Amino acid sequence: MKKTLALCCLLLLPGQTLLAQTPAQTPEGKPDTLSWTPIETWKADVKPRSFAQTLDGRMVFILGEDSKVHLYSTEGQKLGVIPAEPGTVALDISPRGEMLYLMDQNGSYQALDISLAKDIDIAGAPFLGKETAPVAIVVFSDFQCPFCNRVHPLLEEVMKRNPETVKVLFKHMPLNMHQQAEPAARAAIAAQEQGKFWQMHDALFAVSSSLSPETIEKAAAGIGLDMEKFKADWNSQATKDKLAKDLTSARLAEVNGTPTIFVNGRRVNAPSPDIIQKMIDQELKKKK
DSSP: OOOOOOSSOOOOOTTOOOOOOOOOBOTTSOBOSOOOOOOOOOOOSSOEEEEEEOTTSSEEEEEETTSEEEEEETTSOEEEEEEOOTTEEEEEEOTTSSEEEEEETTOOEEEEEOOOOOOOOOTTOOEEEOTTOSEEEEEEEOTTOHHHHTHHHHHHHHHHHOTTTEEEEEEEOOOTTOTTHHHHHHHHHHHHTTTOHHHHHHHHHHTGGGOOHHHHHHHHHHTTOOHHHHHHHHTOHHHHHHHHHHHHHHHHTTOOSSSEEEETTEEOSSOOHHHHHHHHHHHHHHTO
């Protein structure tokens, strides 16, 4: 089993006792330079068999003697429980905790793709599909990102498979590395004010490799926007506030790149039509 030593955080499990801070001693009895400071202390509600912590210090996974994996925040909040096979004796996780690896006493190995649903604010976000659809697919995107340009056809295929049960919502996340992504995002928000977000969405991605103020304006004119209103909305404080709201949603959902897709708040780690369909089916099954 892989063991991880964290010098900035100390997790105490049942039966362990925290001692007062004490200078380490060399064999000769002289104080050494090593010292430590407790950061967090709490007690799990399960007898542990193994545990691991994400490298970002956000989650702790504890394999209990009840053959279940218990998820906690590093502040001790219970996040969920994942059943494991009887006889499971060890676990490991990927750096962010999106993959869980289990090993039983007979040497059987199992890898699980897991996700914790995020509460994403979708009020006012442009969407495709029925507003009352039970499954919401949220995509955080950047108009200057070449990978984002390839996601829309994938989502269109998913929509064709699930016309009654799925809606796709767009959230802006212009990356700092893309100089024209932020103006393009504001332009799409301005187009939304005239009821033409998706037309502007397609027009901007059509010129994503050559975005500039000139090509953005040309795209706006090309879809028939009222240009006087568009230019006013493009640079308005209200538009900037709407963009800031999406960026806040991205931060709270721990989105650090584009495109990032969620199905009812669950992150899609390897987007493909089949994987997304499987997650959709899981969400629909929950609602039966």
